[in-house]
Amino acid sequence: MLLVDGLTKSFDGFLAVKNVSFEVAEGEILGLIGPNGSGKSTTFNLIAGALKPTAGSVRFRGAEIGGLPAYRVAHAGIGRTHQIPKPFRKLSLVDNVALAAFYGANETISREEAYRRAKDTLALVGIVSTDVQKLGAAGLKKLELARALATQPKLLLADESLGGLDHGEMEQAAELLAAIRGKRGITIVWVEHIMGVLMRVVDRCVVLDHGEVIARGRPAEVARDPKVIEVYLGTDAPEVQAATHARRQ
Amino acid sequence: MNYPLHLAILVLLWGYIYTSWSLMGRLGLVSFGHGAFMGIGAYTVVMLWNHFGLSPWLGAIAAFVFSAVVAIVIGWPCFRFRIVGHYFALVTLALSEVTRLIFIAARDHTGGSLGATPNGALVDGTSASLWALQFSSKLPWLLIVTALWLFGLWVWRQVDRSMGRLALQAISEEEEAAASIGIHVTRAKLRITIISALMTCAGGILYAQYQLYVNPDTVSGIAISLQMVFGVIAGGMFVMLGPTVGAAFTLLLAEGLRLAFGNRYPALDATIYGVMLVLFIIYMPKGILGAALEGWKAARRRKAAPA
Ligand SMILES: Nc1ncnc2c1ncn2[C@@H]1O[C@H](COP(=O)(O)OP(=O)(O)O)[C@@H](O)[C@H]1O
Ligand SMILES: [Mg+2]
Numbered sequence: 001m002l003l004v005d006g007l008t009k010s011f012d013g014f015l016a017v018k019n020v021s022f023e024v025a026e027g028e029i030l031g032l033i034g035p036n037g038s039g040k041s042t043t044f045n046l047i048a049g050a051l052k053p054t055a056g057s058v059r060f061r062g063a064e065i066g067g068l069p070a071y072r073v074a075h076a077g078i079g080r081t082h083q084i085p086k087p088f089r090k091l092s093l094v095d096n097v098a099l100a101a102f103y104g105a106n107e108t109i110s111r112e113e114a115y116r117r118a119k120d121t122l123a124l125v126g127i128v129s130t131d132v133q134k135l136g137a138a139g140l141k142k143l144e145l146a147r148a149l150a151t152q153p154k155l156l157l158a159d160e161s162l163g164g165l166d167h168g169e170m171e172q173a174a175e176l177l178a179a180i181r182g183k184r185g186i187t188i189v190w191v192e193h194i195m196g197v198l199m200r201v202v203d204r205c206v207v208l209d210h211g212e213v214i215a216r217g218r219p220a221e222v223a224r225d226p227k228v229i230e231v232y233l234g235t236d237a238p239e240v241q242a243a244t245h246a247r248r249q
Numbered sequence: 250m251n252y253p254l255h256l257a258i259l260v261l262l263w264g265y266i267y268t269s270w271s272l273m274g275r276l277g278l279v280s281f282g283h284g285a286f287m288g289i290g291a292y293t294v295v296m297l298w299n300h301f302g303l304s305p306w307l308g309a310i311a312a313f314v315f316s317a318v319v320a321i322v323i324g325w326p327c328f329r330f331r332i333v334g335h336y337f338a339l340v341t342l343a344l345s346e347v348t349r350l351i352f353i354a355a356r357d358h359t360g361g362s363l364g365a366t367p368n369g370a371l372v373d374g375t376s377a378s379l380w381a382l383q384f385s386s387k388l389p390w391l392l393i394v395t396a397l398w399l400f401g402l403w404v405w406r407q408v409d410r411s412m413g414r415l416a417l418q419a420i421s422e423e424e425e426a427a428a429s430i431g432i433h434v435t436r437a438k439l440r441i442t443i444i445s446a447l448m449t450c451a452g453g454i455l456y457a458q459y460q461l462y463v464n465p466d467t468v469s470g471i472a473i474s475l476q477m478v479f480g481v482i483a484g485g486m487f488v489m490l491g492p493t494v495g496a497a498f499t500l501l502l503a504e505g506l507r508l509a510f511g512n513r514y515p516a517l518d519a520t521i522y523g524v525m526l527v528l529f530i531i532y533m534p535k536g537i538l539g540a541a542l543e544g545w546k547a548a549r550r551r552k553a554a555p556a
Binding site (some may be wrong): 048049069070074095096099100194 | 431
């Protein structure tokens with residue numbers, strides 16, 4: 001469904017993403033993992049059109065989308081969330097999501113239909129509050145997800161849906177992603193810098209380090225890969241320790 | 250009777266122009282270049298009439314085309330390359346000043362900084378010429394500007410109720426996120442800019458025809474652009490009648506200064522606008538009408554609470 005080939009991004013000579021290639025099959029959940037700064041979010045930005053690739057190609061359902069502006073990538077059927085939530089704070093919660101439904105659809109839909117889809121999507125992600133200002137970290141992550149889903153994507157790029165969440169919230173969020181794939185049949189690429197919960201949900205993993213793919217395969221294989229272990233033991237962030245711990249169990 | 254009528258016409262006309270400015274200003278596109286569109290409207294129509302005898306009605310078409318082209322030539326690169334905030338203010342400020350300087354530089358045709366007067370069409374004792382858009386009495390003007398003002402409010406309401414307004418608000422907050430949900434950011438900004446520019450251009454045309462005089466300083470340039478920004482902020486740009494309240498406020502201020510000091514200090518009003526602009530932004534960011542409505546709502550809540 002998605003074919004990333006030789007994707008490269010240079011920021012003034014600094015290669016944040018180097019010759020990255022991977023494939024995503026229809027219906028799967030692919031985990032894209034790697035330590036902080038390994039180029040995961042940049043890869044998403046390149047696919048979603050927020051950044052222009054320096055080199056390489058991105059093919060989605062047979063068509064080249066590399067370098068297209070973000071709104072056209074959205075219309076092509078790719079939804080994305082942001083690692084740092086970017087809610088429209090001056091708009092109401094339902095307006096946030098209805099806008100995505102209205103402008104993200106690749107056909108013209110009525111306002112009423114947009115609000116109907118927005119309410120359905122809010123119910124799916126389970127946001128209880130009605131006020132954007134009052135959403136906590138978990139709520140804002142859900143809003144990101146709702147907005148991306150309201151565009152009715154065929155492929156969802158979820159960037160660190162677990163960031164800033166406590167343990168219970170992480171479990172919930174992972175279940176939600178699994179349910180999105182199950183109920184709506186949406187293919188997912190899920191970025192996370194910790195392995196933990198993600199490894200139980202994804203079908204396959206691609207591991208990035210310093211902008212390069214260092215491993216790929218089934219979660220169990222990847223977790224045993226010496227290169228991956230080295231990368232993860234090489235850092236001493238507490239969440240990495242936790243992830244390593246989870247993996248040993 | 251003529252003076253109050255004159256004031257009413259000016260309040261409605263400026264209220265319409267401020268409303269036009271606010272269509273984009275309140276959605277995060279703060280333009281200091283609207284003097285350019287007003288000037289293009291005023292000068293195009295008067296020049297075509299004076300030099301080619303072209304009716305203002307036809308001249309207006311040329312002025313609209315001209316304004317749209319300028320709006321696109323300036324707006325498209327700004328929006329495409331994400332020139333926002335202070336940078337957008339600077340680019341648009343340059344636009345209004347360049348326009349003023351062009352009117353002055355083309356003095357052989359425009360009369361330069363002395364301004365120009367549309368050739369009179371009411372010579373043989375007639376009191377009105379619709380073709381020339383000249384009327385000797387103020388009543389037709391009151392009707393015209395009232396209709397225009399109502400039209401401005403209608404456009405405001407249409408915009409306010411549209412999904413496009415929500416999209417522009419989203420863009421002004423999180424441009425990248427707005428694009429990621431499928432909003433064509435450049436097109437959305439350009440559309441509202443063109444609407445706002447064309448409406449301001451129409452205001453410039455009628456202003457010139459009403460005053461029967463155009464001057465680079467009074468229909469274009471920094472001073473007039475600053476006056477629009479100030480007037481709208483003073484009145485309040487988030488409520489429909491805010492810009493009109495701002496128009497009444499700036500007009501009374503200008504008239505008051507004129508009566509008090511005459512023409513001794515020609516730049517006095519611009520200076521006072523500048524100082525008051527800062528004060529308003531700090532102490533009354535929602536403007537006179539915005540603050541008044543809020544005060545009124547708070548008072549009603551207080552009344553309702555103890556009962
Ligand atoms: N816009 C940018 N300009 C310059 N450097 C950037 C930019 N975005 C990301 N980087 C750098 O690229 C590298 C990869 O960043 P990122 O993709 O955000 O990593 P990850 O999401 O894997 O934590 C980091 O070193 C980061 O500092
Ligand atoms: Mg990241």
